Amino acid sequence: MRPPLDLRVGDVVELRKPHPCGGYTWRVLRVGADIGAECLSCGRYVMLPRSRFEARLKRFLERGPAHTEENVTL
Numbered sequence: 001m002r003p004p005l006d007l008r009v010g011d012v013v014e015l016r017k018p019h020p021c022g023g024y025t026w027r028v029l030r031v032g033a034d035i036g037a038e039c040l041s042c043g044r045y046v047m048l049p050r051s052r053f054e055a056r057l058k059r060f061l062e063r064g065p066a067h068t069e070e071n072v073t074l
C-alpha cells in the first residue's frame with residue numbers, strides 16, 4: 001500500500017478533471033478522512049473522500065506549511 005499523501009491545509013493543487021466551472025486549481029482547506037477544498041475559479045467548496053481526492057490530484061502548485069506536533073491530528 002502507498003503511504004497516505006502528505007496533503008496540507010493551504011496546499012494549492014491541480015486536479016485531473018475540471019470542475020463544472022472549468023477550473024482545475026483548488027486550495028485545500030480541510031484535511032482528514034475527507035478533504036475539503038475550494039475551487040479557485042468559482043469559489044465553491046467541496047468535500048471529497050481522501051481516496052477520491054488523491055486519485056484526482058495531478059500536481060501541487062503551492063504547498064501549505066508542514067505539519068508540526070501541535071497541528072497533527074489522527
Ligand SMILES: [Zn+2]
Nearest residue numbers: 019021039042
Ligand atoms: Zn469551480
